[in-house]
Amino acid sequence: AAPAGQGGIGADVEAAEARHRAWGQPELFAVEREDAALAHALRRRGYAESEPTLILSSPVAPLCEPEIPSVTAMALWPPLAIQRELWLACDVGPERQAIMERVQTPKAAIIGRMDDRAAGACFVAVQGEVALMHALAVLPQWRGRGLGAWMVRRAARFARAQGAAQLGLSVTEDNAVARAFYARLGFSEIGGYSYWRRE
Incomplete structure (x- = not known):
């Protein structure tokens, strides 16, 4: 890594730090696990690694089967107020x-319903042949009943309608429950990254 202020990675880090300050945001970097040079440069500047995260992906086609039960999971935009409340209740601030x-790009907020009530939400956006899903949340009292899987399938159907062939997402490495859930649906690991913050 080049020393800070002398071009290369060091200069890039300084420029990114300046941008964060201009935005009034804390300095935060997402670093792919293969990028040892950037990780080393950040460590030298007093950053520490946190939240190792996996990137998972699945082909869209198999996720579009079977048929989704009526009014179980629907795609819409903008999100309903109840979806925003669900996210807040599940720490999606x-x-x-x-x-x-x-x-x-094309996007949708998926609302999940169970027992005639809104019980979950997630977000999906499409860029070309890839869709990314984010903020899948199910209220605790409805977890373990299949609603999360139906919302993933609705996200896949939205993605397919927009021309996407792959559905991706990220999950923290230590979230064994979520990793097992996505593995059952056919997702596999394709990469990873960590966040780096000042110590």
Whole structure:
């Protein structure tokens, strides 16, 4: 890695830090696990690694089967107020919801219903042949009853309708429950990254 201020990675890190400060945001980097040079440069500047995260992917086609039961999972935009409340209840706060708003490609908020009530929500956006899913949340009292899988399948159907062939998502490495859930649906690991913050 080049020393800070002398070009290369060090200069890139300094420029990114300046941009974060201009935005009034804390300095935060997402670093792919293969990028040892950037990780080393950040460590030298007092950053520490956190939240190792896996990137998972599945072909869209198999996720589009079987048929989704009526009114179990629906795609819409913008999100309903109840979806925003569900996300808040599941720790998907205003900052993460604002990212969804800024997305300029085809997108949808999936609402999941169980026992005639809104019980879950997730977000999906499509760029070309790839769709990314984010913020899958099911209220605790309805977990373990299959609603999450139906919402993933609805996200896949939305993705297919927009021309996507792959559905991807990220999950923290230590979230064994989520990893097992996605594995059962046919997702496999294709990469990973970690966040780096000042110690």
